[in-house]
Amino acid sequence: MDSGFPFSTIKVLGHKYAVALMNSERAEESGCVGLLDRNRLTIFVAEHLAPSKRAETLFHEVVHAATDATGLMDAPGRDDEDVVNPLSRVLFAILTDNPLLTTYLLSFA
Numbered sequence: 744m745d746s747g748f749p750f751s752t753i754k755v756l757g758h759k760y761a762v763a764l765m766n767s768e769r770a771e772e773s774g775c776v777g778l779l780d781r782n783r784l785t786i787f788v789a790e791h792l793a794p795s796k797r798a799e800t801l802f803h804e805v806v807h808a809a810t811d812a813t814g815l816m817d818a819p820g821r822d823d824e825d826v827v828n829p830l831s832r833v834l835f836a837i838l839t840d841n842p843l844l845t846t847y848l849l850s851f852a
């Protein structure tokens with residue numbers, strides 16, 4: 744299956760997530776352009792998105808997976824979107840605005 748990305752899995756804190764595109768019908772049904780299936784460890788991104796929005800959405804779902812794994816969202820009454828939206832936007836911007844930093848960080852992978 745074509746993931747729509749140059750890779751088909753992403754590892755997040757010890758868990759391997761499959762990456763897949765979802766058609767616009769499913770995206771409309773869910774009301775989301777990205778979905779994290781926490782049980783099947785799959786990230787879905789709407790195929791109709793422009794490439795930069797696809798990347799941003801994928802990263803947003805990766806941050807959901809990361810915050811799930813850390814228990815950051817376990818506080819009662821906490822809406823995970825209140826944390827994941829700004830956190831994913833800030834991290835995405837830092838990594839994409841600073842390719843030399845990103846490359847340097849990758850040297851530790």
Ligand SMILES: [Zn+2]
Nearest residue numbers: 803807824827
């Ligand atoms: Zn979200």
